[in-house]
Amino acid sequence: MPGKRIPENLRREQILEAAYRVARKQRLAGLSSRAVAAEARVSNGLVFFYFRNRRQLLLALLDWLLETTILRRAVDRSAVKKNASARLAVEIQDALEHLPGNREQIELFFDYWLMGAHDTVIRKRIRAALKRYRDSYLPLARAVVAEQPARFPKVTGQSLADIATGFIEGCALRLITEPRDYNTKANSQALSALLTQRS
Numbered sequence: 001m002p003g004k005r006i007p008e009n010l011r012r013e014q015i016l017e018a019a020y021r022v023a024r025k026q027r028l029a030g031l032s033s034r035a036v037a038a039e040a041r042v043s044n045g046l047v048f049f050y051f052r053n054r055r056q057l058l059l060a061l062l063d064w065l066l067e068t069t070i071l072r073r074a075v076d077r078s079a080v081k082k083n084a085s086a087r088l089a090v091e092i093q094d095a096l097e098h099l100p101g102n103r104e105q106i107e108l109f110f111d112y113w114l115m116g117a118h119d120t121v122i123r124k125r126i127r128a129a130l131k132r133y134r135d136s137y138l139p140l141a142r143a144v145v146a147e148q149p150a151r152f153p154k155v156t157g158q159s160l161a162d163i164a165t166g167f168i169e170g171c172a173l174r175l176i177t178e179p180r181d182y183n184t185k186a187n188s189q190a191l192s193a194l195l196t197q198r199s
Contacts, residue, residue, distance in 0.1 A: 012050050016064045024104050066129040069105040073136035084143035089192040095168050106172050137161040
C-alpha cells in the first residue's frame with residue numbers, strides 16, 4: 001500500500017527548505033538538484049518536477065529566503081508604546097536583536113547580493129524586496145515626523161524609513177564582516193537615544 005501523498009505546496013516547501021540547508025552548508029556554488037534531492041530525501045526527478053533547472057531552483061530559493069527569513073517587516077506596535085518615536089525605536093531594536101540568530105541566512109542573502117551585481121533578475125528581486133521592507137517602516141516613520149515636526153523640519157517619512165532600515169542593513173553587514181565587534185545592545189541604545197531624544 002503506497003504511503004500518504006504529500007500535497008504539492010508542502011512538498012515544494014520541503015524541497016526549498018532542503019535547498020536552504022544545502023546552500024547554508026555549501027554556499028550557492030554547491031546548490032545542485034542532486035544535493036537538494038539527497039537533503040530532502042526525494043528523487044532528483046521530483047526536484048526537477050518542481051524546479052525545471054538549477055536556475056529556477058536558485059531563484060525560488062532567493063524568493064523563499066527574502067520572504068521567510070531575511071527582511072523582517074515592521075509591525076506597528078501601537079499597544080507597546082504611546083509615542084511614535086518610542087514605537088519605532090522598539091521596532092528597530094527588535095530587528096537588531098533578531099540579527100545574530102539569523103546570521104547564516106544573512107550570509108546567504110549577501111551571497112545573492114553579490115550574484116545580483118551580474119544578474120539583472122536577481123538584482124531586481126532583491127531591490128523589490130528591499131523596497132517592501134523599507135515601506136513596512138513608513139507608517140511608523142511618518143508618525144514620528146508628524147509627532148515632532150519642529151525636530152524633523154525637512155525630514156520625510158520616506159527618508160526616515162530609509163535611514164532606519166539602512167541602519168539595520170548596516171548592522172547586518174557588520175555582523176557578517178566583524179562578528180566579534182557587533183554589539184546589539186550598544187547599537188539599539190544608540191539608535192533609541194537618537195529617535196527618542198526630545199528637542
